[in-house]
Amino acid sequence: MAEIAREQEILTVKNRTLTKVTTALQGAPLIPLFIIVVFAFAALFADVITFHDSTLVILPDRLIPPVGFDGGSWSHPLGTDPLGRDILTRITYGARVSIIISATALGVGGGFGTMIGLLSGFYRGKIDTLLMRLADITLAFPLILFAILLVMVLGPSMLNVIIAISLVLWARYARVIRGEVLGLMERDFIARARVSGASDFRIMTRHLLPNVMPTLIVLLTLQVGWVIIVEASLSFLGAGIPPPTPAWGSMLADGREYVSSAWWVTTVPGIAIMLVVLAFNLCGDWLREKLDPKQRSV
């Protein structure tokens, strides 16, 4: 009897969890979410799920078309590039590069920008003016040009691409978070926290930060696509990830000269970039609606 009761209890908990997940995912863009899951899975398990070495050059195998086209074979489902490397393998490893750069750049740039936004909105006055002018200056630069300049000075490498993107990225976060903080500072709970003797640090970390988190999450999601585009642009222009490391942008660049004779070399990474960026943008839009009541009412 007790066992049946326990089983029922477990079932109830499971149902509740399922209900919660279902509720949370209500209206979620399932296809974009699926693409993101596949993208993340490919990035994390690239070395397990691929059969070829992403940098192994086999010249006699160059420019094999994708399976289904004349000369294509299942050993290279998406074909090979001008150096005989398997495109599917390189796309998979390229996803890893994109995710590492996106996560790190967003973590560093977003984190720093959030901190600046919190400080600026909390203290206002001269600090606010100084930090926001700095942010304005950063935002005034043409983003790609600024990133290219930095990478050219520092030299092309994954670390330098991350630094370049982070240096551009922080200002957007600082601007948005400051705006949020300015609004929150007028709310009663902040005044109560002050009266109860909470330190500035505590107010910022325990009261302001959790309240700006939904905005931050939405911004982060929307910016993943942007970072992927910037990284691809830098790689395409030769200022990104140096060869032979596979990066979607440089894969696109590799195929420029073969657009008419071997379309798959550019088309496949192009589609990959488009799908992932679109998926993140759609998910970002959905999250914004989900987390921002004002947006929902609109």
Place this chain on the structure above:
Amino acid sequence: MAKHRIFRIPFILALITAMTLLVAVACGSSDEPEDTGTTSGVATVVPTAMPAAKPTGKLTIALTDLGNETPSVWQEFAFGKAYMRFMFDALTGTNDAGDVDKANGAAKDWSMSADAMTWTFNLRDNINFHNGDNLTAEDVKFSVKLMTSADSVASYKGKVAASITDPETQIIVVSPYELQINAFKPSGFLNWDLSDIQGVEGLIQPKNYTETVGNDEFAKSPVGSGPYKWVGQRKGDYMELEALDEHWRVGVPQYKTVLFRIIPEESTRIAALKAGEVDVISVSRERAPDLKKDGLNIYSKNAASVLGLYFHESWRDDSVWKDIRVRKAFNLAINREELCEFIFAGECTPAAVYPWPDIAPGVLDLPAYPYDPEQAKSLLAEAGYDGTEIAIRSYPRADTPEGPRFIEAVAASLEAVGIKVKIIPTEYASYRKERLAHTLDNGMGYLAAPNRPLAGFQGVIRVLNHSEGTFTSTNDPEIDRLIEDWEDAILPADVVERSERLYQNMYDGYRSLTCCNMNISYATGTNIKAWDLGNRVWDDGFTNLYEN
């Protein structure tokens, strides 16, 4: 009243017609056949002089780069010769066969003493610079001084500087049109060194004008004596030249305007050619057949250059290449046959020694090193290669648009035998600066050294392999001795024999990573009906495009 006016109109028309006929008859009289006064009294028709032909139209040449883009004989290096030869004359002229030619240079005649220590050059007296100044021996002396100066970037100045250590005292202006050079050491090829067969070393710029305006201003508004004069440039983008109506060497140049455009991206160059925006482009060997199918013209030069990578600063103690076994391992790790077939579309053959002299018969028998990755691995293990990272610079170049792909393929081959490689994408100009500064420890970069006459190879070998060479990647007393010994040879048989000894030494020592002997291709619009790329080095006969 109105009636009178109506009558006036035919009268005015008749008057105008009559006057027009009168003028026509008066003007036309000079075109009448003339009586030449022959005894027969029969009038003979003498063809009247055709109006003098003038340059017309525009020629646009698109390349990946134009050297230093600084039009001055000491501030430009060899790749810039593509445009420099349009603007400047050389002391010693050359022809398309790749020989020195007394018909084509400022010197109409020259002679060498029996010991090859003294050279005398007699100049033409009818060459003027674009500003009207007459070209004299003073201008030649001034240009050689500039070109051999410490700040000069001229590619082969080292060879000239070895013969003319002090231009001020060694170059004697005998008269405005006679020049004597007392060489520091026997210099059997000094006339070659001061020609336009290789780089810009032999080109002449005006002394008075340069001294008046200063070096910086000269580079902005250069003045030469070539068939084309300077119009302007936007660095990294284009350079515009305008033809003289007539030039002493060329006659009437075909095109009024020649525009050099810098388009590093091959697909953009091809698109520009197909759209008719440009007339001539450099094209990779792989793309050339497709363009031919599309109806464009392809002009090629077989075995135009030797492609290889340098083992930079290989003499330093911390260099992995100090050990011959490592150098050999690098050479055995490369599959040259595959590179030729798949990267260069079969438009090249495996090569053994860098750079390769076409006319040294014995050396040509040296086979390319075999592809033996297993032996390469053993040699690396034997030499105790510790995984030091090799940084290979990667960049496209006008003569090697396949450069970045080639570097990736080479890097992959090296990694396959356990060599740690890093590819650094850059531009050739940046890499060149690093080479000059000798900051490329355990670094590599590639160059396609054009094939040239043996005399020319003396210059390039000194630059690349003599310990005093500006770009040297070796610092070996034995190689220095062999180079100097070769330079001192006067008799042709000695020259060939000593060159063979040097090349054999370099071959046995695995001194570079020589890959292949390449053909070179250019694509043009259908308006270019014929084009001889010639045998000069670096400019690939662009000047032949304007000759009528």
